[in-house]
Amino acid sequence: MMDWQGQKRAETLMQILLVVFAVAALGIGYTLASFQTMMLIYAGGVVLTALITVPNWPFFNRHHLKWLDPSEAEKHPKPQVNVPTTTKKKSSKNKQ
Amino acid sequence: MHSFGYRANAVVTFAVTILAVTCAMVSLSDNFNSPSPTADVKVLNINWFQKQPNGNDEVSLTLNISADLSSLFTWNTKQVFVFVAAEYETPQNALNQGNNLRGKDYNMTLHWHIMPKTGKMFADKIVMTGYYLPQDYK
Numbered sequence: 001m002m003d004w005q006g007q008k009r010a011e012t013l014m015q016i017l018l019v020v021f022a023v024a025a026l027g028i029g030y031t032l033a034s035f036q037t038m039m040l041i042y043a044g045g046v047v048l049t050a051l052i053t054v055p056n057w058p059f060f061n062r063h064h065l066k067w068l069d070p071s072e073a074e075k076h077p078k079p080q081v082n083v084p085t086t087t088k089k090k091s092s093k094n095k096q
Numbered sequence: 097m098h099s100f101g102y103r104a105n106a107v108v109t110f111a112v113t114i115l116a117v118t119c120a121m122v123s124l125s126d127n128f129n130s131p132s133p134t135a136d137v138k139v140l141n142i143n144w145f146q147k148q149p150n151g152n153d154e155v156s157l158t159l160n161i162s163a164d165l166s167s168l169f170t171w172n173t174k175q176v177f178v179f180v181a182a183e184y185e186t187p188q189n190a191l192n193q194g195n196n197l198r199g200k201d202y203n204m205t206l207h208w209h210i211m212p213k214t215g216k217m218f219a220d221k222i223v224m225t226g227y228y229l230p231q232d233y234k
Binding site: 007022025030038046050056 | 098100103104106107108110111114115117118121122125170171172213
């Protein structure tokens with residue numbers, strides 16, 4: 001499980017890692033004049049990025065959600081809904 | 097990035113999109129290459145030169161082809177397809193049809209197609225002039 005902050009971190013990390021690996025692969029492959037080297041570097045980078053950003057690592061669950069404290073909730077009661085049967089009772093009393 | 101499956105899908109999709117962009121850049125890098133091939137085609141022998149039943153002439157040649165095509169290859173080259181064509185004009189046709197070709201002059205053209213690993217294919221040729229068919233059929 002990841003918290004909201006963790007999810008944002010995972011997404012940003014994934015985008016940055018993939019772009020960095022692609023640029024590095026392109027640069028190294030072009031310099032070494034090897035298409036295969038470029039593809040291998042990029043493939044390795046994709047696998048590494050998936051390992052880092054896809055599973056629910058504890059690192060992505062550090063900013064826990066703050067639920068409302070129960071004592072604080074009691075101070076603010078739920079609003080009451082008006083019940084129609086109370087008006088009927090009043091009219092029968094007036095007749096008597 | 098809500099669940100494991102959501103994030104896995106996001107990684108794969110983004111990775112493939114970036115791969116497409118990278119391949120486009122690789123293909124663009126081929127434009128920086130300015131090839132300078134050399135070629136020499138010698139006609140060693142004219143084996144026969146006949147008139148065919150359908151009216152066209154037929155020639156069989158033995159050639160000695162030497163070429164240096166190493167400048168065509170880049171890191172993005174899968175293979176280079178090379179062929180030699182003989183080209184000539186007649187009063188009726190601009191290219192390569194006709195009969196009565198005795199004594200005709202023709203060009204030998206070395207064509208190449210550079211097939212890439214990814215992206216655009218380049219094709220070009222060298223035209224060599226100064227070849228002549230014999231005056232008589234044989």
